[in-house]
Every structure is written in C-alpha cells, then in structure tokens.
Amino acid sequence: MAAEPPAAPPKEQPPQEHALPEEEDESAKPKEYVFNPIQAENELKVARFYMKRGSAKAAALRCEEALKWNPQSADAYLLLGEARERLKDKKAAAEAYKKYLEIAGGSKGAPEVRKRLERLGAKS
DSSP: OOOOOOOOOOOOOOOOTTSOOGGGOGGGSOOOOOOOHHHHHHHHHHHHHHHHTTOHHHHHHHHHHHHHHOTTOHHHHHHHHHHHHHTTOHHHHHHHHHHHHHHHTTSTTHHHHHHHHHHHTOOO
16 A cells, blocks of 8 residues: 655635725724714604604614714704603603703793603703
C-alpha cells in the first residue's frame, strides 16, 4: 500500500474586495432625523390608523417616530398620550400630555388634556 502524501494546509482566502467595511455599510448607519413635518404627518396618519384598529402599542411607536421628524408636533404628543394611557403606562401618558400642553396650552383641546392629567394623578 502506498502511503498518501500529507494534506496541504488550507490556503487563506483573500478578503473579498466588494464587501464594504462596516462603517461604509449604509444599513449599519443609524438613521438621521432632520426636521420634516411632512414625514411626521405621514407617521401620524399611520398612528391614527393603528389606534382605530386597537393597536395602541403600534400607534405609540409611530407617534415616537413622528416626534423624531417634528419634535414640536402637539398632535403627536396628544396621540402618544392617548396610546400610552390605553397601554396603562400612566407616567408616560402624563409626560406626553404635559409636552402637549407646553406646545399647545392655549388650544381648544387643552382643557380636556388637563382633565386627563388630573385623572392620571399628575399635575399640569
């Protein structure tokens, strides 16, 4: 029987040149938010849809996304408060309602929001 020659060690594969380093990979970069009221309103439309369908958690997430695009959106804070209230998160609901009052304290919806804050046991 002839002895088999020893197997050659595996050769190292050269790095693939078409693979991008992690910092150049677009999907690895965090999303950057700049003021965009149109995108914020689109997110709010979806949030309202979710609230009507009974999915307060999804609505809250969409409101938070809307607020990243427009941090001064009183409507987003109001809907976020409603969603958090449905989720039994009184503290987060109160925070959202307070932000709403900071932005739109003189609006016609403000008295109702103040009542909600009282009901939650928070001061406006």
